[in-house]
Amino acid sequence: MASASAALDPAAVRRIARLARIRLADEDVAQLQTELGAILGWIEQLNEVDVSGVDPLASVGSATLAFREDAVTDGDQTEAVLANAPARSGPFYTVPKVVE
Amino acid sequence: MTLEFTLSGARDALRARRISSRELTEAHLATIAELEPELHAFITVTPEQALAQADAADAAIGRGEGGPLAGLPVAIKDLFCTKGVKTTAASRILEPFVPPYESTVTANMLRDGAVFLGKTNLDEFAMGSSTTTSAFGPTINPWQRRGSNTQLVPGGSSGGSAAAVAAGMALASTGTDTGGSIRQPASFCGIVGMKPTYGRCSRWGVVAFASSLDQPGPFARTVEDAAILLGSMAGHDPKDSTSVNRPVPDYAAACRRGVKGLRIGIPREYRADGTPAEIEALWNQGIAWLRDAGAEIVDVSLPHTKYGLATYYIVAPAEASSNLARYDGVRFGLRVPANDLTDLYEETRAAGFGAEVRRRILIGTYVLSAGYYDAYYLKAQKVRALILRDFTDAFERVDALLTPTAPSAAFGLGEKSDDPVQMYLNDVFTVPASMAGVPGISVPAGLDTDGLPLGLQVLGRHFDEETVFAVGAALEAAAGFSARPGIRMEAGR
Numbered sequence: 001m002a003s004a005s006a007a008l009d010p011a012a013v014r015r016i017a018r019l020a021r022i023r024l025a026d027e028d029v030a031q032l033q034t035e036l037g038a039i040l041g042w043i044e045q046l047n048e049v050d051v052s053g054v055d056p057l058a059s060v061g062s063a064t065l066a067f068r069e070d071a072v073t074d075g076d077q078t079e080a081v082l083a084n085a086p087a088r089s090g091p092f093y094t095v096p097k098v099v100e
Numbered sequence: 101m102t103l104e105f106t107l108s109g110a111r112d113a114l115r116a117r118r119i120s121s122r123e124l125t126e127a128h129l130a131t132i133a134e135l136e137p138e139l140h141a142f143i144t145v146t147p148e149q150a151l152a153q154a155d156a157a158d159a160a161i162g163r164g165e166g167g168p169l170a171g172l173p174v175a176i177k178d179l180f181c182t183k184g185v186k187t188t189a190a191s192r193i194l195e196p197f198v199p200p201y202e203s204t205v206t207a208n209m210l211r212d213g214a215v216f217l218g219k220t221n222l223d224e225f226a227m228g229s230s231t232t233t234s235a236f237g238p239t240i241n242p243w244q245r246r247g248s249n250t251q252l253v254p255g256g257s258s259g260g261s262a263a264a265v266a267a268g269m270a271l272a273s274t275g276t277d278t279g280g281s282i283r284q285p286a287s288f289c290g291i292v293g294m295k296p297t298y299g300r301c302s303r304w305g306v307v308a309f310a311s312s313l314d315q316p317g318p319f320a321r322t323v324e325d326a327a328i329l330l331g332s333m334a335g336h337d338p339k340d341s342t343s344v345n346r347p348v349p350d351y352a353a354a355c356r357r358g359v360k361g362l363r364i365g366i367p368r369e370y371r372a373d374g375t376p377a378e379i380e381a382l383w384n385q386g387i388a389w390l391r392d393a394g395a396e397i398v399d400v401s402l403p404h405t406k407y408g409l410a411t412y413y414i415v416a417p418a419e420a421s422s423n424l425a426r427y428d429g430v431r432f433g434l435r436v437p438a439n440d441l442t443d444l445y446e447e448t449r450a451a452g453f454g455a456e457v458r459r460r461i462l463i464g465t466y467v468l469s470a471g472y473y474d475a476y477y478l479k480a481q482k483v484r485a486l487i488l489r490d491f492t493d494a495f496e497r498v499d500a501l502l503t504p505t506a507p508s509a510a511f512g513l514g515e516k517s518d519d520p521v522q523m524y525l526n527d528v529f530t531v532p533a534s535m536a537g538v539p540g541i542s543v544p545a546g547l548d549t550d551g552l553p554l555g556l557q558v559l560g561r562h563f564d565e566e567t568v569f570a571v572g573a574a575l576e577a578a579a580g581f582s583a584r585p586g587i588r589m590e591a592g593r
Contacts, residue, residue, distance in 0.1 A: 013462075020421060020465040021428070022458060023446035032462065035520060039463055042521050043410045043476070049483050056481030057488060059312040060537030060562075061299050061342040068338065080200035086435035093430055098441050 008037045102131045103268035103588060107172055107325035108352075110271055114161055114171045121161070121171025125154035125215050128173040131589045132217065132269045138587060139240045141254075141264040143178045143188055145218035153215040160213060169332050170213030175270035177261045178219035179226055180206050180316070181305040185216075189307040190224045190234035193427045193434045193452025203305025204337045205274065205316045212332040217270055221260030224454045225424065226281055226309045229526040231259025232517060233456040241289060241510045242267040242585035246551035252510040255285030255526075258319070262289040265319045267588050272320040272329045276306060278313045279412050280506075280530025283542040286319060287505035287555030290544045290583065292326045292572070293319045295530075297563045298537035299344040301330075302337030310419035311342075313412075313534050323543060323573040327351035330565065346563065354566035355573040360394035362571065365498035369405035370529060372507065379504045379554060382546045386502055386556045389578035390571065398498050402490040407483050408532035409524055414467050414480035415535070420457075421464025427452060459520060484535050491536040495561045500571045503529050505542040505555035529557060539565045541572040544581040553583065 010029050013036065017024045024032070078091050087094045105113070105124070113119045129147050136142060150173060157171030181187045181199035188194045202210070210216075223233040230253040231239040239259045241252040243266070254263040258275030262285035265273050275282040277295035286293025294317045301316040308314065318329035331352065336345040366387060371380070391397050429435035429448030436451050438444040453461065467476035494501065507528055516522045533540045539562075542555035556575055560568035 016462050016466050016469070019469060020461050021425075021442070021445040021449055022453065022461065023443075023450040025450075032459070035459060036462060036466070038519075038521060039413065039459070040466070043413060046407060046410050046414075046479055046483055049404070049407055049479075049486065051479060051482035051486070054482040054485050056478055057485035058481060059298075059342070060488060061312070061344075065341050066338070066345070077200075083200050084197055084432035086196075086429060086433070095430055096438060096440050096444055 008033055008040065102127050103584060105271060106322050107271045107320055107328055108322070110172055121154040121157040121215060122151065124171065125150050125173045128217055128270060131267070134589055135267050135269060135587065139242060139263055139267060140237055141220055141239050141260040141267070141269055142175070142218045143190065143221050143236055143260070144186055146185055146216060149185070150215050150217050157213050157215060167212035168328065169209055171215060172271055173215040173217050174209070175217050175220050175261055175264045175273040176206055177222055177258050177273065177275050179222060179276055179307045180274060181307070182206055182216070182219065185219065187219065187307070188236070189226070190222045190236060191452065191454070191457065192235045193448070194307070195235070195434060197433050199305070201305060204302035204339060205306070205333045208335060209332050214332070220264055220273060223257035223259070224457050225307065225420070226257040226276055226278055227420070227456050227460055228256045229280070229284060229523055230516070231256040232513065233454055235454055238513060239263050240513070242587040243290060243510060243552055244586045251513040253288070253513055255288035255506070255510065257281040259285050261319050262286055262291060262293065265289070265321060266291050266585050272318060272325055274316060274333065275319055276314055276316050277534065278310050278416060279534045280527040282317045282319065283530045283540055283555070283557055284506045284526060286542040287544070287553065288510040290553030290581070290585065291319055291321050292323050292541065292543055293317065294326045294330060294541045295534070295539060296330060296334060296565055297539045299342050300334050300539070300563065300565065302335070302340040302343045304337055304339040308423040310416040311423060312419060313416060323541070323569060323576045324352050324355045326541070327355050327569050344563070349566055351565060351569050354569045357566070357570040358393065359390055359571055359574045362395045362500065362567065363398050363498040364390050364395045364571065365398050365400035365494050365501045367400050367402045367405065367494070367501055367503060369402050370503045372528065375504070375507050378548050379507065382554050383502070383504050383556065386545055386575055389575060390502065393574045393578065400494045400498060400501070402494060402532065404483065404486045404490050405532050408487055408535055409528055411480045411483045411487065411535060412527070412531045413463070413524060414476050415484060417460040417464035418468050418477050419464070421461045421468065424457070424461055456520070487532055488536045491538055499560070500567050501559040502571070503557045503559070505529060505557040509548045509550065509552035509554055533559050538562055539568050541568050543572045543575045543579070545575060545579045546581070547583055
């Protein structure tokens with residue numbers, strides 16, 4: 001496991017926040033560097049565990065997923081779907097212009 | 101009068117027409133009005149809806165109809181989508197959200213005639229152990245230390261649901277448990293909280309935190325009441341592919357089975373350093389109670405217990421960072437206007453998420469990012485497999501496990517909030533069962549020297565909630581826990 005404290009310089013914190021699409025104020029970066037570093041340092045105790053030959057477990061749910069008929073079960077819900085839209089135009093969501 | 105009723109007692113009184121649902125509902129609304137300024141257990145109270153549902157239930161009962169929950173006033177964690185009633189997850193980013201649909205669990209409860217009093221407070225997106233990360237202010241525990249008026253936390257994340265039931269603001273309530281969010285607040289508030297097996301209750305319409313761990317479950321003041329409520333909440337749902345298609349047993353009947361001949365495992369790794377002596381003593385008392393009731397006590401080992409929390413704090417944030425990507429300011433919830441799309445995403449998410457949710461999204465993003473995935477996420481999934489194997493091995497030798505629920509009683513508002521890792525340690529006894537997906541219950545078993553409630557936890561095999569309820573009911577009978585919190589309607593304060 002990589003050494004977390006070394007990995008998390010201010011540029012790394014900014015890179016993670018960018019990947020997560022969360023804007024950080026400059027004054028937040030140092031505090032997050034400390035907090036995230038402490039959490040990742042604590043997590044490194046897993047280095048002690050021998051996991052050789054162990055298959056990863058993603059979920060404890062049933063291994064086989066149920067099948068259903070490939071058929072339309074719902075529809076014509078435009079108004080319900082758009083009811084919570086922060087901004088809309090007719091039957092569409094609107095966002096700031098992305099193509100000039 | 102609201103604390104004098106159990107769910108089952110109120111059900112019997114309604115059926116015998118000794119009381120109407122309108123009277124019962126009005127009494128609970130009055131208790132909420134009286135205590136809410138002090139406790140802040142609710143984000144939204146819905147009196148008109150509750151009274152309309154109560155009148156409908158009274159009419160149904162009058163016709164000799166009415167389901168298992170007919171006319172019973174309950175509260176819903178504000179993580180369950182409720183049609184036409186705002187559902188916030190205690191987050192600014194969902195503050196304006198009014199679901200156009202009903203979650204499966206709450207739909208099941210409405211089918212059975214329940215009366216919904218309102219939506220209860222929680223840690224933002226269910227991330228926390230104190231209900232202090234709510235964007236709408238903390239919930240206060242109705243319990244106080246003897247001779248002190250220091251405000252205590254109700255635990256979390258389902259702290260509003262637990263406080264409401266403890267204070268008599270609702271007969272029972274729903275919660276969700278991802279790493280202990282039902283069992284730990286139940287312990288802190290002196291009530292019963294049950295996390296069913298992963299897959300027992302549908303997650304459809306429940307705001308997602310960590311999808312491989314999240315599981316809805318009931319809070320109530322007795323084990324039987326929790327069993328009754330789970331019977332309505334549970335069931336197969338084709339809309340949740342992890343929901344299991346197997347019949348829902350009569351959980352209330354299982355409460356009367358007793359523990360004679362059951363083998364109860366005592367996991368030695370739960371005797372953690374630093375656990376207060378009175379919690380150890382209560383655990384030993386619980387062992388003696390079950391032995392006296394006819395159970396066989398067996399020492400067992402769950403060797404990977406100490407790695408449960410660290411594994412959890414990789415898996416849960418990883419899943420959360422993925423689930424919470426949907427809050428982008430475009431389709432629902434908060435939007436901070438911006439000149440381009442990336443700014444819109446980044447400004448909306450910066451304004452909408454609180455500090456703990458932001459930390460977990462960033463941790464999750466990091467452990468899933470290129471170059472770190474194998475070292476963190478894949479490693480955690482392998483340790484998770486070992487934790488599951490610990491439980492599977494133990495349950496070949498025993499029918500259930502008995503442990504403390506939490507390493508402390510309720511702590512003060514503001515304590516443990518400076519250091520995230522200190523807060524995470526609250527869930528040391530509850531997280532391993534979450535990682536393994538097994539069912540667990542917390543039952544109030546005693547008071548500490550400050551007069552605060554402490555819970556004991558019973559864990560069982562996958563889909564063997566019945567044995568968990570049977571053992572929980574035996575503990576409840578032996579403990580005879582009858583203490584009530586200081587902040588309540590009848591206290592004559």
